[in-house]
Amino acid sequence: MTTTSSNPERTPPLKKLNFAFPFRKAAEDQNKPPKDFTDPQEFLGLLHKEFHGAYAVSREWLWHGGIHVTATGAGSSLDLSHGVRCMADGAIVAWRLNKTYLANDLPADGEVPAFQAQYSSGFALVRHIMEFPASNSLTFYSLYMHLQDLASYDADQTQLRPSYWTKWFRVASGANDKPNPSASGMSAPPEHTGLQVSASKSGGRIIGILPRGAEFSLTKREGNWGQIEAIHASALVPPRVGSFIEADAAVGGWINLERNGDTHVITPFTPDAALDRVVVPVAPIPVKAGDFIGHIGRFDSITDRNAARMVHLEFFSGSEIQMFIEESRRWLVENAAKLAKWKQLGLSATPTILRIDTGTKLYASPNWEGRDAPTTDVIQSHSLAELAKGPEGPVIETNRGSDGKRMRWWKVPSADARRREISGWIREGNFAGGRVSREFAQKWVDFEVLDALHDPAHTIFASTEQWADYASGADVPAVGGINKLSPLMQVVFRQLFETNDGNQAANDLAVASQDKWTALRASRLIVRHESEWANPEKWDQLITAIEKTTGPTVTLNAEWERIQKLVWWEEVGAQLRGFPSRTFSTSILSPWLEISGQVVPVLANFYLRRIFSRSP
Known part of the structure; x- marks a missing residue:
C-alpha cells in the first residue's frame, strides 16, 4: 500500500479502474454476436455447473483459491470462441506458452485402455492497481491458467492470437529488395535478396538488406514501419555488392513491413526460446478490461482418463489488503458526509450498495x-x-x-x-x-480477513493424516467433524455455517459452492493461505499420506509430475520486482462490487484471491 502525503485541496481525481467479466454470453444463434453479462447472478448460475474447481474448498477437501470454467460446464453457455477476456485494466507482467500440450502417459489398467492425459501449464498474469482514497493504493493481480497451446493456434489459423506473446519476424519469399551492383557491375547472388533496412521511417539511407529467411525482432512498430531490436538468424547484407557493413548495423534501423500493400514480405512467429518457459517482459504490456487474453486449454483428468478443456481464474494481491481496507473504511468514517471530499476524488457522494x-x-x-x-x-x-x-x-x-x-x-x-x-x-x-x-462500496461491506494455521499440504484438515482418514473412510470418531479441521478452516466454516453443528463440516465445505447464498458469503471471505502455484514440495506430504493407504500408483505419480510442471511463482518472483516473495493467499471481490464509484462486473461468486507475503 502506498501512503504519501498530499495537499487535500489539490487532490487529483482518482483514476478509473474498469472491470469486465472474463467471458461473454454464448450467441443465441450464429448470426448474432455474443452479449456482455450485466447481471452477476446470471453468471453465478452458470458456475453452479462446475462440479470441480470451486472456491474455496475442492471436492477432494483441499484448499482451492480460484474457480474453473470448463467447456462442458459453465463454458457451454459462454462465448468460448472469442476466448478469455482480461478482467480489469492493468498490464501483463508474465506468461507461459506451451509449444504443445504437456502430457501424462497412463498405461492400460486391466480393461481400462492406455490414455495420454494432456494438460496446459500456460498462463497469463496481469497486474492491476486500485486506489481509494488518494494515496491509498492496492496492487493486485489476475491469473488466467491452463491457456491453449501454440500448436492449437497453428492448427486453426482463423483464431485470434494473444498480442502480448513474444513476436519475431521472418523475411518471407515475397521480399524482393536486392543490393546495388558493385562498381564493376557485379550483381548480388539470389540468396542476398530480401528486405531493405533504412536509417529512418521515411526511407532515406539504406543500411543494408535482410535476406529471405532472416529472423529479427522489433522494439516498436509505427504504422507499416518497425524499428529493429535485434537480428536473431542470418546476417545483414551490405547495401552494395562488395562493400563492408558492421554486424550490428541494422539495430535501430527501420524496416517497411507491408510495403506496396504486400503483406507477405514478413511472417510473424513465436520463437522456440519463448516457449515452455516463464516470460517476464522488461516493460509490462498495457492491457484493458475486456481485452483478449487467450483461449481455454486442455486439462485432461488423470483419474477419469477423459479429455477436457478449462481455464482457472483468480485474483490475488499482497499482504497490504488488510491495511488497504482499513484505510478505506477509516476515510469513510471521517469523510462520508463531506461532499467536498468526494468531489476532490471525482466520485459521487451517494451510496451505491x-x-x-x-x-x-x-x-x-x-x-x-x-x-x-x-x-x-x-x-x-x-x-x-x-x-x-x-x-x-x-x-x-x-x-x-x-x-x-x-x-x-x-x-x-x-x-x-x-x-x-x-x-x-x-x-x-x-x-x-x-x-x-x-x-458505500469503498467500505468493503461484510468483507472479513481470516488468518489462522492451516495444513501445509493444502488439505482443509488439521493434519494430512486426518485428511487421509476422511478420504479413505477410516473408522475414526467424527472423522469429518469441525474439530478435525485446521484452525483456519474452522473459522471459514463458522463464517459460512453459523448455526450448523459441524458434524459433517468437511463435506459441507466441499459442497458449499452449490448453494448460491453460501457461495455469496464465501465470496466476502479473504482467507490467508499459501498459494497452490508455489512451493511444489508441499504436495510431497500429501502424496506420502495417500500412499500409506493405497501404496504407490500410476495416478499418484502422474499427479506429482503434473504439479512440478504447473508451478510458476518462484520464476516470476525472481524476475518481477515487487512481487510477493512468499505466498499466503485469499478470496474475492463480490458480485458487482463497486470500486471508486463505478459498477464493477466482477463475477458473481467469482473469487478475488489475494496472496499475502509473509516473512520466512
Whole structure:
C-alpha cells in the first residue's frame, strides 16, 4: 500500500479502474454476436455447473483459491470462441506458452485402455492497481491458467492470437529488395535478396538488406514501419555488392513491413526460446478490461482418463489488503458526509450498495407487511444500479415515513432458514422490518480477513493424516467433524455455517459452492493461505499420506509430475520486482462490487484471491 502525503485541496481525481467479466454470453444463434453479462447472478448460475474447481474448498477437501470454467460446464453457455477476456485494466507482467500440450502417459489398467492425459501449464498474469482514497493504493493481480497451446493456434489459423506473446519476424519469399551492383557491375547472388533496412521511417539511407529467411525482432512498430531490436538468424547484407557493413548495423534501423500493400514480405512467429518457459517482459504490456487474453486449454483428468478443456481464474494481491481496507473504511468514517471530499476524488457522494441483514422481513408490498411475511436468513448486498433495472422497482413513497423522509422501496430475492427462495419488499432505510442500509462500496461491506494455521499440504484438515482418514473412510470418531479441521478452516466454516453443528463440516465445505447464498458469503471471505502455484514440495506430504493407504500408483505419480510442471511463482518472483516473495493467499471481490464509484462486473461468486507475503 502506498501512503504519501498530499495537499487535500489539490487532490487529483482518482483514476478509473474498469472491470469486465472474463467471458461473454454464448450467441443465441450464429448470426448474432455474443452479449456482455450485466447481471452477476446470471453468471453465478452458470458456475453452479462446475462440479470441480470451486472456491474455496475442492471436492477432494483441499484448499482451492480460484474457480474453473470448463467447456462442458459453465463454458457451454459462454462465448468460448472469442476466448478469455482480461478482467480489469492493468498490464501483463508474465506468461507461459506451451509449444504443445504437456502430457501424462497412463498405461492400460486391466480393461481400462492406455490414455495420454494432456494438460496446459500456460498462463497469463496481469497486474492491476486500485486506489481509494488518494494515496491509498492496492496492487493486485489476475491469473488466467491452463491457456491453449501454440500448436492449437497453428492448427486453426482463423483464431485470434494473444498480442502480448513474444513476436519475431521472418523475411518471407515475397521480399524482393536486392543490393546495388558493385562498381564493376557485379550483381548480388539470389540468396542476398530480401528486405531493405533504412536509417529512418521515411526511407532515406539504406543500411543494408535482410535476406529471405532472416529472423529479427522489433522494439516498436509505427504504422507499416518497425524499428529493429535485434537480428536473431542470418546476417545483414551490405547495401552494395562488395562493400563492408558492421554486424550490428541494422539495430535501430527501420524496416517497411507491408510495403506496396504486400503483406507477405514478413511472417510473424513465436520463437522456440519463448516457449515452455516463464516470460517476464522488461516493460509490462498495457492491457484493458475486456481485452483478449487467450483461449481455454486442455486439462485432461488423470483419474477419469477423459479429455477436457478449462481455464482457472483468480485474483490475488499482497499482504497490504488488510491495511488497504482499513484505510478505506477509516476515510469513510471521517469523510462520508463531506461532499467536498468526494468531489476532490471525482466520485459521487451517494451510496451505491443496498445491504439487507439476516432476520429482515420481506413485505408483501411497499408499506404493507402482509400476512406471514417471510424472513431472510442470509446477508445480501445489491448494487442499487442493478436493482433499478428490475421490473418492479423502485417504488418511491408518496408520504413521508416516521423518519420524515420519502424513501424508495425495492423488491429483492432472498432465502429463509431452510434455504427456500423468498422475495418481498424492503425500505432502503429506517425499515421497521429489519436492518437495511445504503452503503458505500469503498467500505468493503461484510468483507472479513481470516488468518489462522492451516495444513501445509493444502488439505482443509488439521493434519494430512486426518485428511487421509476422511478420504479413505477410516473408522475414526467424527472423522469429518469441525474439530478435525485446521484452525483456519474452522473459522471459514463458522463464517459460512453459523448455526450448523459441524458434524459433517468437511463435506459441507466441499459442497458449499452449490448453494448460491453460501457461495455469496464465501465470496466476502479473504482467507490467508499459501498459494497452490508455489512451493511444489508441499504436495510431497500429501502424496506420502495417500500412499500409506493405497501404496504407490500410476495416478499418484502422474499427479506429482503434473504439479512440478504447473508451478510458476518462484520464476516470476525472481524476475518481477515487487512481487510477493512468499505466498499466503485469499478470496474475492463480490458480485458487482463497486470500486471508486463505478459498477464493477466482477463475477458473481467469482473469487478475488489475494496472496499475502509473509516473512520466512
